[in-house]
Amino acid sequence: MxxxxxxxxxxxxxxxxxxxxxxxxxxxxxxxxxxxxxxxxxxIDEIPYMVVKKDGRREKFDRQKVLSGLLHSCQKRPISTAKLQQLVDEAEAYVVDSPDRERTTTELGELLMNRLRDMDTVAYIRFASVYRDFKDVREFETELRELLSSSPRRRSHSSL
Structure with missing residues (x-):
């Protein structure tokens, strides 16, 4: 103060x-x-922070839901829970910093995917497959090709 x-x-x-x-x-x-x-x-701050779903519905931002999705993506990967907590904190700060007190799930998903891509490519692909709702193996293949054609620095962070 x-x-x-x-x-x-x-x-x-x-x-x-x-x-x-x-x-x-x-x-x-x-x-x-x-x-x-x-x-x-x-x-007490009574106006909740919201996320706008792809179909236009609005939901309260739920830290636990974000963490749960990240935990599934990072299962059996060498990513500490402290790093995942940091990602959730960053996602929450992104919503809180919005002048409208809301962000789209698309914006949040892209933010999380970009961070995961730099941390661990396998976790990134897992997250992207759910987030982007891959329908078949071709969509996986397309994403993998883009990932492999990106900077060599990223590929050296983890193996596929």
Whole structure:
């Protein structure tokens, strides 16, 4: 929290109490630089972050659903859960940073696929096959050809 008087970002909470309606918390703060006091109010962020599905439906962003898809793609691959958690954090930040509080699943899927492609090509292909809904072996083959024709640096990260 920045002081409204001097802009300093360090303060201490002097007093804290619930509002009469119990929908927010009122905090009295004191700037550690200029010692002036100011009031802040904290509220629960009630508008959910949304994802827009391919068919136009909207759903709440679900971290667990994203993590579950990544875990399936990375099963038996040398990718730590910390890396997967970082990917989920990045996906959530991408949705949160949207001015409309929503992103399309296409945008999220592309973001995740790009990160997986750099981490592990097998996990990438697994994720892409579900995300892009491959119908047959030819679609796998097309994706593999594109992957193999991309930069040699990527191919050296993991084996197919």
């Amino acid at each position: 920045r002081c409204p008087f001097c802009g300093y970002s360090q303060d201490k909470v002097v007093d804290s109490r619930e509002s009469k309606e119990a929908d927010s918390i009122r905090r009295r703060r004191e700037c550690e630089r200029c010692n002036k006091r100011f009031t802040t109010y904290e509220r």
